[in-house]
Structures are given as structure tokens and as C-alpha cells.
Amino acid sequence: MHVDARMTSFSWWKGAVQHEREYRLSFKTTVEKLDELRAWVHAQHPYEVPQWIVLPTVGSSEECLAWVVKETTAE
Numbered sequence: 001m002h003v004d005a006r007m008t009s010f011s012w013w014k015g016a017v018q019h020e021r022e023y024r025l026s027f028k029t030t031v032e033k034l035d036e037l038r039a040w041v042h043a044q045h046p047y048e049v050p051q052w053i054v055l056p057t058v059g060s061s062e063e064c065l066a067w068v069v070k071e072t073t074a075e
Helices: 031-044 062-071
Strands: 007-013 016-022
Touching: none
Parallel strands: none
Antiparallel strands: 007 016
16 A cells, blocks of 8 residues: 555535545555455545545556565465
8 A cells, every 4th residue: 555645635525615634545456356445445434435546557567466466365
């Protein structure tokens, strides 16, 4: 997991502009583990609707991809 620097976020929520201090988290996982990770994030997150963006892996090294698979596979 990566934690980016604290940022200021503005959004429209329930009829009003919301102003929050937030952190952006990035996770590395496999397609097979996405639903499990999504459920965990939603269970842990204080927001009703946390932002969830999935980016495909393009141009990563085979070694890095193998590491992600190894680290997300139960032994």
C-alpha cells in the first residue's frame, strides 16, 4: 500500500459542497483479489461511498507482476 501526502478534497455530497482533508491510498493486487480488497476497503473506510478507481497494469516488469501475485496468494 502507498499513502500519498495529505490533500484537500472538495465534493458535492447530499446537496452541499463538502471540504475534507484526505489521504489517497494505492494498493497493488490481482484481478482475482479485487472484490475482496474492495469489500475490505469499504468496510474500513469512514465514508458511505469511498472513491474506488482501478487502473490496469501496463508496462510493468514481469518480476514486479510475479511479486504481486506471490504476495496476494495464500500459502
